[in-house]
Every structure is written in C-alpha cells, then in structure tokens.
Amino acid sequence: MSKIIINQKEIAFKENQTILEVARENDIYIPTLCYHKKTGPASVCRLCIVEIEGSKDLHTSCSAPAKEGLVVKTNTKRIIEARKTIVNLLLSNGNHDCLSCEANGDCELQDAAYNLGIEAPAFTLDSDNKHRLEKDNTAEFIVIDHKRCIKCGRCITADRELVVNNVLDFGFRGKNIKVICDNDVLMGDSSCVQCGECSQICPVGAIIDKRAIGKGRPWELKKIATLCPYCGVGCQINVHINEKQNKIVKITGVEEAPCNEGMLCIKGRYGFDFVNSGERLIKPLIRKNRDQYFTETTWPEAIKFISDKFKEIKSSSGPDTIGGLSSAKTTNEENYLFQKFMRAVIGTNNVDHCARLCHASTVAGLANSLGSGAMTNNIKDIDKADVIMVIGSNTTEAHPVIGYYVKQAVRKGKSKLIVVDPKWIELADSADIYVNQKCGSDVAFLNGLMHLIIKNEWFDKEYVEDRCENFSELKEAVKDYTQEKVSKITKISEENLIKIAELFGKAKTASVFYSMGITQHTTGTDNVWSIANLQMLCGNIGKDGGGVNALRGQANVQGACDMGALPNVYPGYQKVSDSKINEKFQKAWGVNLSDKAGLTVTEMIKGAEKGSLKALYIMGENPMLSDPDINSVKKALEKIDFMVVQDIFLTETAMLADIVLPAACFAEKEGLFTNTERRAQLLRKVFRPPGEAKEDWQIITDLANLMGAGWNYTSACDIQEEIRELTPQYGGISWERVGYEGLQWPCKDLEHPGTPVLHIGKFARGKGLMKGIPYKDPDELPDTEYPFILSTGRVLQQFHTGTMTRKTAGLNNLAGPKVVISEEDALSLGLANGDKIKVISRRGEIETFASVSEANIPKGTVFMPFHYYEAAANILTNPAVDPVAKIPEYKVCAVNLIKI
C-alpha cells in the first residue's frame, strides 16, 4: 500500500484519496468549510490548506491527491496564520454573533475559530454591507439568513448535484454576492420543493429549519436514529428531541444511510407534527350502540369486549365471517402477529392489507414470471444503468429520494432517461425522451416496444435461450403490435416508439422503474408481466443496475407482504394451500389451520355489503379514504355487525367502528420495516406512546391471550426470532445483525450477507416465464355523459389518506385538494385557476378546485390527489378489479366536470 507522511507520521492510503481524506481517517484535524464528503472538494474557502514539501505554495488538502512519499504539514505557523486570516475575514464579513445563532454549538465556522484561538473578529469590514441583507423567511420550512452566509457554495452544490432541484445559485458579484433562489426571487416564491438538503449541509447558521428556531440548543437535543414513516424508500432519519419538552424539534437525514445518504423529502423532514399532536388517541373508545358517540373505556374492558364479540361471531357464524386488515404502517413483527392472530386464533385466512390496493399486481405478476414478487435491484446501483425507463411513476413526488438518484444518474452522464407517463412529471425535465401514453394503454406500448426490439434483433438472444421459457408465445403475441397500431392505441408517435425501442433495446444495461401508474389497473398483472417480459427479452434481470423495480408506496408495505398479511400465503410467501407448509405452521403455532385462501380487501368490503362478513378488525388502515367507491364502502362498513379499529387517530374509518384502540406510532416502538429494495431496517423508539396508547404487537398479544392463545412474547424482538425460524428469506435477519446498514432478503442464515440483486444466474422460479399478453381497454372509458378520464395519485407534500401529513400545517399550506385540468379543457369549460368545480362519476360527486396553471396533462384527462377527506377522489373511482390480483382500477375512470 502507498504511504504518505503527514506531520512526520507515515500513513498508508488508498488509491484516489485526497490528503484531507487521509488526514481525517487518521484523526488529524484540518478545518474545512466548503468541503463536505457528499459535495466533495470545492477549494473555495481555502481553510484546509497544508504545506507540501518541495512546493512553495499552500495547497488545499480537499483537492490535493495523496501521493506516494509526499511529505505534508498541516499545522505550521504559516498555515495557522493563513487560516486565521481566512476565518477572521469570514467572521468580519457578516453577522456572526454566535449567541443568537441557531447553529451555535453545531457550526463549522465556530469550530474553526475556536480551534484557531480566535475570540473576536480581528477586522471591521464592510459595515455598509453587513446589515444590508434581510432574512428570507418566506418559505414554509426553511429560513435563509444571508448575513450568516459564508458563500462556501455547499448548499448550491448539494442542490444541483445531490437532490438535483436546480433552485440555488450565486447571484450578483463582488461584495454583493449572495445565494439566490431561481432568478433571485424569495424562497417562498421559488421552485424550491423544501427538501431541506441545503439546511442539512450548511456549515453555519445561514440556512436553518424554521420550526426548530428557539426550540433548543444543539447540545440540549437528543438525537435518535430511526426510519421515515412515509413512503417505501426507507430513508433513515435522525429525530432531534428536546427531552425537557418531550417533543420533536427537527429531523435530519442519516448521512451514512444506504438508501438516502442524508437526503430526505419535505414529508420525511418536516411532516412530523402528527407524533406530538393533541389529537392522538390516548384511551380506548367504545360505543355499545352505533347511534351513540364513543365513550372512554379501560384496556381490560376493551379487550374483553372484543374477545367476547369475536368468540360469539366465530361460534355463531364461523371464523370465515371475520376479516382483518393489517397495516403497512406497522412493523414486520406486528404484521406477523396480526396474520398469526387471524389464522391461529380466529381461524381464517381472511387477512389482507393495503398492498392489495397498490402492488398486488406486482406480487402476482413478478411471482408468476420471475418467481419473486419484489423489486429485483437496489437503490444504490441506480446509476449503473445505461438507460433508465420510468413508467407510471411520478417518482419525484411519490418516492422523492429515488427521484434524486435517478436525476443524479442523468446529471452525471451515466444514464439516459426515458419517461413514460400520461401527464408531464418533473422527471420529464431530465429525460432524453418523454412520451405521454393514453391512460391504461401500457400493455400496448410495451408490446409495441418488444415488437420493434425483436424485429430489429436488439434483444439478448443468448439470455432468452438460456434463462427464459415461452419466447415463441411472446414473439407471436407481439407480432401484430406494429408502431402504426400501437401509436393509434397509445397516442405516442411512431417516431418516438422507434426511438425508445432503439435506445432501450440497444442498451447494455437498462432498468425499469414503475409504480401505481402500472399496477392500479384492471390489467395491472398484465402490465407488470409485460415489464418482466421486456426485461427478460433484453437480458436486464439479474445484473447490477438493471431489473424490474417496483417502487413500493408505504414505509413497510414490502414487510407487510413478506410477513404474510395476505389471504393466500404465510410469511415468506409460503402458500396456505400447500399441505407441507400448512403442517409446518400448524406444528409451530400448535393449532389447526385453514388451507383455504381467504378474502382480499376488496372481497371483504363486498362481503360486508352482502352480509356474509360479520366482523372486521382493522389495524392502521383507513379504507374510508383509500378504497375505491367510498360511498359503497361506507354502506358496507355501516352494515357490518362488529368493527374494531386500532389506530393513532380517530380516522374516517375509526368513526364507523364499535371500538377504537389507541396505538403507538412509528416513533414509539421498535421493530423492522422492510423498504422497497427488500432492506430490513430497524425502527428505534424515540418516545413512550402518549396516554394509554400501546404498541400494536402488545394489543394483539393481549387480545390473543384473552382468547386463549397462550402467547408469551415479552418484546417485539421475540417475535422477530420466531419470524426467522419460519420464514426462509428472513432466516438471517436478526435485530442485532441489521444494525444501521440493514439487510436485504433473501438472507437465509446468520452468516448470509443479504441479497442486493435478485435472480443473478438463475430466476427464483428456475427459468423466467415469458407470456404473450394481448392489450385490453380499461374497464370504464369516457362517453358523452362522462367525457373525461380521471386518474388519481399522490402529491409530494401529502401522504396516503392524510392521517399523518395533514397534521402539519405547512404541508397543508403547500398542497390542498385540486383537480388538474388541461388549459384547453379549462378554456372550453370557462374555468380559471382556483375556480370551484364539481367532479362527477357514476359512483358519486365531489367539489374541489381547478388547477389549470400546472398545465401538465393532455386534453380529456384530469388528475386528482386522493389525500383529502373534504374532496375524496375515491368517491369517484371505479371498484372494478384486476381478475388475478384483485387490485382496483384507480388510474382510469370516466367523469364529468361542472363549474360551480
């Protein structure tokens, strides 16, 4: 190994390391300001200067490479004097009164001054300029205090190269230089998405979290690393709490985290008010008659009431008249226990959860084609693809940190990007090719690509021959999907179809990322299988940077599936209908188990409507906003004999229950969440649950035991040990091993390192199964009565049914209910931006506001986010389901619009 001498000490270094990196690794202090390991060397502040023997100049160690035999000094008198001058100049030029600064105690300029022994600035400079710049307080969550800015440029580099939002820059020159947003507008008026990366990376107190101001000095705050509770990216967060007030002060990203490297989105960083909200449920609530309002009760009375009711219904009507909805917001251990409760204590496989509504078609399509229904690759390797195709995923809004990685890959010139989405999305700005297909025409589009790729022999023949089966069926099925025919169905030009096929087909490695734009259709399983077909055809599965990458929507929706919160499988996708598997679980759990697949979410609601489902136990789900055709869901839930809801708030669904149990939220429990790339990560406890709220696993255990289960779990960790024994792909995933890196399944035993990429060398099912899939229209198309297509989805600032995000006022200020409509349609309806409008479908109607200015949608199509109870998009949506996965068609239904 090569060696360098620093301060007379011989030190080994690795290839491509800088002098600064070698020094830091060996605990040699060199102050820096503009350098950050994520943004790299900038050589702007020059504070990291060192002497190199043989050179008369001082060199910036952040950019000087370590070389064999180099002799370096980091703390000579000359260096110290130069550093003192630099720090003195910075302190003099601006307002660095540490006493009133939020960063006091967590400031790199203060550290440098302290280490150099500077007590007060040596110069008085630029007194005119010093107080000229006002604080920019206009953004919801971030304050820019220009007087404290040292012009290091770290925020600008982070904005451009990490989160790639391209908002910040230096404006003006000379003594007037300052950080500006867009073309020098206030941050609140700019295109800033408030991800907060700039505030996290600012070395001083110039860019700060607005709501942390005055809530505690850095040394008064305790920092606990845990996981973001929102989308499936699985970002690791540090929760900074003021222990005296027992409240969250701020959240920062964990810099070492494998799936977010310190980056977060607006929800993960600022959407935490729900945790300490006064609206949290703190006692069990009961009503013995649905005409009454709830009254508070005790835990023993609540558990006894539920136990008696479940026993009564089970004995009078049979276990299959009871259903349970588990939750993607609770841990693996809690999902495991919930399905065990339904199967082993109630005696039914009627257990499901919200994956049915988002990625059931992924589970079905990928399990059948590849043998495993999960995202095949990992987040870290996104930039290893030569071509990335994003289809049916508004990634920067729904999975923002993955959006950053995709933009980084393009910015670095590593990957070309193809974006396919019915409406313009932010990623389209970074795309080499963007096309907007007609809603629901994905199978035709994918068949068209495969037709062109096969015709032009751009596919990987060897891979198809060696690793796949049924190629001839696929070839035959796509034969007629010529560019002329596909262009007519999809409304994508023939020219663009050819361009995409060529770019994708000729790429050495190409990846596909998709989300609910693909899955939430009556043809959801067909759509997913078509993507698998394309990726098998091009030999892109089982290699770094390639794959079929289904982006999961909730923090633990992958884990809830893995844990068997599904009606046909035990944990680890082991089929209930397989007699050997059934025997294994019967033996382990000591009870007889049903081998008959249970009901899905959508079937349970139908059962309730028909009267065949008598009782429902709902943990952390809100079907009254999340399910399609809410008016029918409400009628069904009102009809059901007995309903228990276990949640953190009195949700729209809880309002219909007979009994409501107060649960702990993500910050009040320990356990595993498994993110979209199959990485199990540990949730750590920040607070005790409020009032009498309990962790979900404790509630389930109490109930099971009163019903005679005899479980003796003392912690969630005990449950994980049982999961390890019964779930092959989690065999090596213990809390201890998970640490801060997490472990990706399959991880068979305690020696196994985890599996970042699936299907290397061989598919989980042996050979990849190709399938010829004909295009089918969506279930409901526009007509004269309902002439518009409605598509629903998420917006960046809100999450799912709004139960958590809507407790943060700043998020509500940024994103309220709306229907996005094209300028052409708005003109013909006489609508202006912000006008009130009625949206009507065959199932109901709602009132909301027109959003015309976004102008990102084709004529004839409108888009609504589904987060808002006051304008619930799912009153309108079509409950028609995919015949295999039973997922509803949220992405296409026919509506009419009337200006109010």
Ligand code: SF4
């Ligand atoms: Fe949380 Fe997802 Fe945002 Fe990450 S990208 S901070 S996991 S919501």
